[in-house]
Amino acid sequence: MNYRRWLGFLHVILGIFFLVVTTFSHADEITIELRFQPNLENGKLVYEICASCHLPDGWGDKDGTYPQLAGQHQNVLIKQILEIRSGERDNPLMYPFVQERTLGNYQDLADVVAYIATLPMTPEHNKGPWPNFTKEYEKGKKIYKKNCVSCHGKTGEGNNKQYYPRLQGQHYAYVLRQARMVQKGLRKVDPAMLAVVKNLSREDLELVINYVSYLPVPDKDLAPFKDQ
Numbered sequence: 458m459n460y461r462r463w464l465g466f467l468h469v470i471l472g473i474f475f476l477v478v479t480t481f482s483h484a485d486e487i488t489i490e491l492r493f494q495p496n497l498e499n500g501k502l503v504y505e506i507c508a509s510c511h512l513p514d515g516w517g518d519k520d521g522t523y524p525q526l527a528g529q530h531q532n533v534l535i536k537q538i539l540e541i542r543s544g545e546r547d548n549p550l551m552y553p554f555v556q557e558r559t560l561g562n563y564q565d566l567a568d569v570v571a572y573i574a575t576l577p578m579t580p581e582h583n584k585g586p587w588p589n590f591t592k593e594y595e596k597g598k599k600i601y602k603k604n605c606v607s608c609h610g611k612t613g614e615g616n617n618k619q620y621y622p623r624l625q626g627q628h629y630a631y632v633l634r635q636a637r638m639v640q641k642g643l644r645k646v647d648p649a650m651l652a653v654v655k656n657l658s659r660e661d662l663e664l665v666i667n668y669v670s671y672l673p674v675p676d677k678d679l680a681p682f683k684d685q
């Protein structure tokens with residue numbers, strides 16, 4: 458049984474990274490604090506490992522196989538990468554690519570995350586089947602406002618400090634898959650989130666995620682449309 462659990466906390470203050478790593482081992486708790494000045498050139502090189510799946514622009518795949526990384530909060534990225542590295546978040550496909558021997562040390566991690574933060578988001582992410590003005594959209598909106606706004610924010614903007622992922626602009630198929638995994642207990646999340654998701658029916662979960670997929674992304678975060 459694996460008692461070791463890594464949690465990354467990343468604070469961005471004037472471009473300097475403070476990475477606090479906490480290890481829980483039974484009752485023991487050790488905290489190491491590290492400082493990083495991110496190096497974008499190196500981050501770009503490290504990102505080459507990621508690009509084969511998440512694509513060079515960090516937009517992931519519309520079919521939901523690979524999430525969009527562009528636009529995600531840096532703390533969220535770090536936390537997810539460390540949890541995938543430790544196996545706490547099960548991701549056998551990505552697992553070998555985020556180990557220390559492949560991705561590198563904490564400096565490389567800080568660098569790649571800083572590089573991802575420079576990537577604009579896709580202007581054409583995958584959306585759910587029910588657009589604005591349908592009754593399904595309205596139902597999803599109500600469920601979102603009641604159950605999700607408190608953490609993920611009014612427009613799904615998330616919260617970097619609190620590790621709440623940004624949901625706006627993420628591919629519908631990916632978000633739906635994650636939400637279903639959470640509901641089935643296959644992905645561990647904040648217990649308060651689990652409680653609300655567990656209480657939703659399968660249909661309501663689909664409706665709320667549909668609504669999430671239409672939450673607007675601010676123009677400043679988007680890449681321009683590509684000419685066909």
Ligand code: HEC
Binds near residue numbers: 503
């Ligand atoms: C072999 C393919 C592959 C490679 C290489 C890969 N990933 Fe992933 N990554 C995935 C898949 C698949 C998922 C979604 C897993 C799931 O459905 O739970 C994912 C999920 C993630 C997530 C979680 C996103 C979220 O919104 O929760 C982050 C962060 C991430 N990857 C970052 C990276 C970084 C950084 C690299 C490079 C160092 C990388 N990945 C390399 C396949 C890959």
Ligand code: HEC
Binds near residue numbers: 604606609623635650
């Ligand atoms: C108490 C705060 C809280 C509430 C309420 C909450 N969430 Fe979350 N949510 C989180 C946190 C924290 C995470 C990151 C989980 C992790 O560490 O893996 C998360 C992750 C997610 C993810 C995975 C995102 C990704 O990029 O992989 C989805 C999807 C999601 N939430 C949807 C919802 C929906 C839909 C609702 C409302 C029905 C909701 N959440 C309510 C805190 C919350």
